Amino acid sequence: MRTATVPRQQWTGVATMTGSGLSNQVGAALGSLAFPVLGPVGVVAVRQYVAAAVLLAVGRPRLREFTRRQWWPVGLLAVVFGTMNLSLYSxxxxxxxxxxxxLEFLGPLALALSAARRRVDACCAVAAAAGVVVLLRPRPSTDYVGMGLGLLAAACWASYILLNRTVGRRIPGAQGSAAAALLSAVTFLPVGVLVAVRHPPTPTALACAVAAGVLASAVPYLADLLALRRIPAQTFGLFMSVNPVLAALVGWVLLGQALGGWEWGAVGAVVAANAVSMMTRRD
Structure with missing residues (x-):
């Protein structure tokens, strides 16, 4: 009876992760539909508000009890959180x-490979680097500012992971993440007001921005918590690598952003690098 339960829990975890990934990318796609009215800054502001509301409800931080040693990584995490989302949406x-x-996924991938000392991880790093070279190769239509923003999002995601570990060691539960989300939302509050005054949001644009916050922040956060209870961390990391593929498919279906053969090859190289590294990991 027990042996039948474990696979069922793992399949439930995998299904939850797949749903989480789709929710995240569909949310980002819907948020981009509001760019003509709100711009990336306005959409990110709304997303920060939604993320703060969800994390505050889940984490319930006791802010008055935080010490200075706890506040400084929370403050850095808030800065990185906002910068990561703003650079990604831009x-x-x-x-x-x-x-x-x-490009954003290169952050956690580089972090994982940097801590490894195996030959297979070196090969994975070379494969991922080759994918980046393909993406960044000079062409008349290459948007280097956009590529740079994607790499900035990658650096922020890696920093986000490291800071989350520090916050998690110093503050119990999800209190630290909730406090960081609150600080980030407060920082974006005047930005959101300014955007609303200069570019009054239409109901459709506002709905898309809120949907981005729910689907790309609230749903993935709660889904990942449930998934980690059912599957090993290694499997979790492996399925995280599917996100670039899901993003490419969602961008093609919902936004009409088709990738060429070289771009698909680059995405495949980055995904394969993470998949091989995770599947061959023994610890």
């Missing part, structure tokens, strides 16, 4: 969803 506006998410 990259999506310029180079499309699939390529932006692929």
């Amino acid at each position: 990259a999506i506006e310029r180079i499309g969803l699939g390529l932006a998410v692929t």
